[in-house]
Amino acid sequence: MLLASLLVPIAIAAIVLLVQRVHLPAFLAMMATVVVYGIAADMTFQSVGKAFGLGFTAALEQVGLLVVAGSLVGAVVLRTPLGTGTSAAAGVLAGLGGSAAGGLALLQPAGQDAPRRALGMALTLLAVAALVVPSPLAVAATSVFKADIRTMLMIAVPVAAVAALLGWWHVARQVPSTPAPGQVSWAWLCIGIPIALLIVQAIAQMPSEPLGKGGAREFYIGISKPLMLTAIALTLAVVLARRWEPSMLIGRSWAPLLLAVGASGGLGRVFDETGMAELLAEYALHPRYGVLTPFLAAAIVKTMQGNSLTAVLTASGMVEPMLPALGLDSASGRALATAAVGAGSMAVCHVNDPFFWIAASMARLSPGRALYIISLGSAVMAIGALVVIAGMRQFI
Numbered sequence: 001m002l003l004a005s006l007l008v009p010i011a012i013a014a015i016v017l018l019v020q021r022v023h024l025p026a027f028l029a030m031m032a033t034v035v036v037y038g039i040a041a042d043m044t045f046q047s048v049g050k051a052f053g054l055g056f057t058a059a060l061e062q063v064g065l066l067v068v069a070g071s072l073v074g075a076v077v078l079r080t081p082l083g084t085g086t087s088a089a090a091g092v093l094a095g096l097g098g099s100a101a102g103g104l105a106l107l108q109p110a111g112q113d114a115p116r117r118a119l120g121m122a123l124t125l126l127a128v129a130a131l132v133v134p135s136p137l138a139v140a141a142t143s144v145f146k147a148d149i150r151t152m153l154m155i156a157v158p159v160a161a162v163a164a165l166l167g168w169w170h171v172a173r174q175v176p177s178t179p180a181p182g183q184v185s186w187a188w189l190c191i192g193i194p195i196a197l198l199i200v201q202a203i204a205q206m207p208s209e210p211l212g213k214g215g216a217r218e219f220y221i222g223i224s225k226p227l228m229l230t231a232i233a234l235t236l237a238v239v240l241a242r243r244w245e246p247s248m249l250i251g252r253s254w255a256p257l258l259l260a261v262g263a264s265g266g267l268g269r270v271f272d273e274t275g276m277a278e279l280l281a282e283y284a285l286h287p288r289y290g291v292l293t294p295f296l297a298a299a300i301v302k303t304m305q306g307n308s309l310t311a312v313l314t315a316s317g318m319v320e321p322m323l324p325a326l327g328l329d330s331a332s333g334r335a336l337a338t339a340a341v342g343a344g345s346m347a348v349c350h351v352n353d354p355f356f357w358i359a360a361s362m363a364r365l366s367p368g369r370a371l372y373i374i375s376l377g378s379a380v381m382a383i384g385a386l387v388v389i390a391g392m393r394q395f396i
Contacts, residue, residue, distance in 0.1 A: 004041040004274035008304065011037045011267075015351050016367045026357065026367065027259035030267050041274055051273040052266035059265025063354050064258055065226040066105035066194075069233040071254035073190050074109035076234075077241040081114040082121075083182025088164070090195075091121040095128025096135055097198025098205065098224060100308065101261075101355040103129075106191050106198075106233065108362055115363035116175040117182075122359040123167030123377050126349065130308065131156040131163070131342040131385070134202040137312045141341045143207055144316035145323070147334040155332075155339050155396075159388045163346070163381040170377040175363070190236035194229040257361045261354040268306030268352035277304035278314060285318060287325035291340045291393055294319040295386050298344025306352030308345040315341050332396040339389050347382035350375045 011033050018029035031052075038048030082090060090110055094103030104122055111118020129135045133142065133149055133156070142152050201224030204211045211220055222228070271277070277300060284296035297315035302308055319337060323329045328337045349356050350371060360370035 004271075005276040005280055005304065007037055007040055008271065008276075012351055012371070016371065019367050025256055025259070027256070027263040030260070030263035030351070034263075034267055034270050038270060043270075043273065047273060048270060051269045055266035055269025055272075056262040057265075058269070059354050060258070060262045062099060062226065063101045063105055063261050063265075063358075065230045066099075066102045067108075067258050067261055067358065068254050069194070069230040070106045070108035070191070071257070073106075073233050073237045074112060075253075076237040077187045077190065078109035078237075079112070080183040081112050081117055081180055082110040082184065082188075084117055084120070086182055086184055087111065087114075087117040087121040088124050088168070091124030091164070092128050093199065094195050095125040096132060096202060097129075097195055098136055098201035099198060100125055100129035100135075100137075101353075101358060102226065102229075103195055103198055104355060104358045104362075105261075106194055106229070108358070109191065111362040113180045114178050114182075115365070116171055116177050118362040119171040119175060119359060119373060119377070120168045122355070122362065122374070123171065123381060124164040126346055126355065126378060127160045127163035127167060127381055127385070130346045131160040131339060134199065134206055136202055136205065137308055137345055138338070138342055139202070139206050140309060141312050141316050141338040144313065144320055145334045145338045145341075146320075147338045148331055151331055151335040152338050155335050155389070155392060156342065159339055159343065159385045159392075162388050163343070163385040166384040167377050167381045170380050171373065174373050187237075187240045190233050190240060193236065194233050197224045197229060197232070200224060257357060260357040260361075264306070264352055264354050264357055271352055272305035272307075272310070277301040280304065281315060281318060285322060287322060290326055291328070291336055291386070291389050293322065293326055294337045294340040295344040295382075295389075298341045299347050299382060300344075302345050303348045303350070306350075308353075311345045312341055315344060333393075336389055336393055336396065340386065343382050343385035343389060346385070347379045348375050349378040 014033045015029045018024045019026055034052050097103045104125055130137050132138055200220050204217050204220035281297040281300045297318050298311045301314045302311035356374055359374050
């Protein structure tokens, strides 16, 4: 397992090299890397193939259709980006929904021809999704730690705001602004309504079931599935475009990103199959570390296998029995631990995360450049959030 963890940075470097120097498509580079990584990590061919296939199909099921929806809506009706302030607001709202990567996929038209706004919006979404209820990540951590939601929100909202500001600051330093004007029109309803439904889905899935039980809950969750959201988005796009041009729906510009999203899911699943993420996270479980313990546990799992929800659940389950030893067993302490896990789940977003490839595609970044801006940006936000949480602990 130690060998498997040491091979991860080599695998990342290999993917970047294959895409930028050999000019392989991203999904082929990840597939080739998975095969070599699996052999080097002493995995069987069967386990590598099964893990990659499961991760590939899961990523396409959860995000793939929304990648297609966002791309086609941009081709049919939304051809200008959002302004800076509107992009930030869109990132906040999408971050509250049931899927961070899905929300970003829908928002592809918001960042076209405006890479700084696209990346700022993506990092804002990442921060809100990690920390603020009703995001599934925040709800999961709150539930495991048995934290009070109101106390959690009082801590998480300012922490998320600081993290988002750090994300915009990092992007502004690396990406020049563009003169493309932002525009808001009724046509944005074809994206706004699906994002609103993702938020409804997140609320409906909360353990307290605030939108009702049984049939009502199933309705809200069902109407927010990717197939339904794609149908709603494309129908509204055609209606609001006020013209029917089938040729606009024929383009396949979304295909490379769709395959990269699936391959990144497969890559993350293969990394997870080695068990290295949990093993390394156990080394962070030290009672002297305080709020650093839940942060490190979540960050390690996230970095190693790419799934933020798995990182939150794994780290929360590991740390919750340790809260008395960490001095975090009070109501405010549990809320701080919850926020620390959320902050850790932001970092590091890289090639085994579909979110990374969607953001990179929106800003038209090469994998190497995307690692420098998106991955480093996620680390900057996570560390900034941790500093704020540690500061709060001194006064709460």
